[in-house]
Amino acid sequence: MSKIALITGATAGIGEACAHVFAREGYNLVLTGRRLERLEKLAKHLNDKYNVEVAISSFDVRNREDTISNLEALPEKWKKVTVLVNNAGLSQGLDPIQKGNIDDWETMIDTNIKGLLYVSRVVSNWMIANGKGHIINLGSIAGKEVYANGNVYCATKHAVDALNKGMRIDLLPHGIKVTAIHPGAVETEFSEVRFKGDKERAKKVYEGFEPLAAVDVAETIWFIASRPAHVNINDMLIMPTAQANAGTIFRG
Ligand code: NDP
Ligand code: 8X3
Numbered sequence: 256m257s258k259i260a261l262i263t264g265a266t267a268g269i270g271e272a273c274a275h276v277f278a279r280e281g282y283n284l285v286l287t288g289r290r291l292e293r294l295e296k297l298a299k300h301l302n303d304k305y306n307v308e309v310a311i312s313s314f315d316v317r318n319r320e321d322t323i324s325n326l327e328a329l330p331e332k333w334k335k336v337t338v339l340v341n342n343a344g345l346s347q348g349l350d351p352i353q354k355g356n357i358d359d360w361e362t363m364i365d366t367n368i369k370g371l372l373y374v375s376r377v378v379s380n381w382m383i384a385n386g387k388g389h390i391i392n393l394g395s396i397a398g399k400e401v402y403a404n405g406n407v408y409c410a411t412k413h414a415v416d417a418l419n420k421g422m423r424i425d426l427l428p429h430g431i432k433v434t435a436i437h438p439g440a441v442e443t444e445f446s447e448v449r450f451k452g453d454k455e456r457a458k459k460v461y462e463g464f465e466p467l468a469a470v471d472v473a474e475t476i477w478f479i480a481s482r483p484a485h486v487n488i489n490d491m492l493i494m495p496t497a498q499a500n501a502g503t504i505f506r507g
Pocket of ligand 2: 394395396397405438439440441445501
């Protein structure tokens, strides 16, 4: 198999949209996430629609042993990953630092930083062995700016920004491209997860303007992945037209 994309967090939102776009472009896929039934349904749909092969692997990226052993258990042919989309991530809560829920902090740090590191540690070695690859990290506008009550989520995405730069330096001699994409507001399950299932509060985040859709980000990730071999997009900010920066959204 010549073209394989491994997408973490493919059960919803941006990751799921990336799975559709990469399948449409003829990529075979390794899809991961915790919700196995969603992975199974998506794999069948993409196989039927695009005639691509899809492997699924269900694990929690916070669990170091599970993450490493599930990835290493993939059959050898799947380890020829050409594109890794490090997408699995989340926000929990939106509270001032002095009132923050410490469990939420640990969930965000363990998922957005440590989970991304565990996956990258395994897959970067596959790419080195294959002599090529492209790692695309999901940062955020929250990795470029800090907004009120965003404290720990913003810190995790600033860490992704730093890791993205570090990975690019370390993997340079191996010919591996490293890119970060930093979206503004994208309407996915993100806010429902942030507000722990409060759909009304989540809906309000996107009221009065047109946010990005997951597919807008996925198509841009495809643009990044489909540049010629000598071209790398290091870093990209992508915003809804109605959003100027983290804290300024024009709600008409
Ligand atoms: P969604 O909530 O829609 O999707 C998040 C995905 O991450 C799901 O597939 C989920 O799968 C997976 N995930 C979360 N926690 C874990 C875990 N512990 N182990 C494995 N998989 C996990 O959100 P988005 O699509 O919006 O978010 C995707 C990425 O984009 C995140 O990194 C987010 O921070 C970033 N982002 C989002 C923006 C937005 O406005 N929506 C803007 C900027 C960046 P499952 O629950 O099945 O495990
Ligand atoms: C998600 C976008 O502005 O909620 O990363 O942090 S924001």
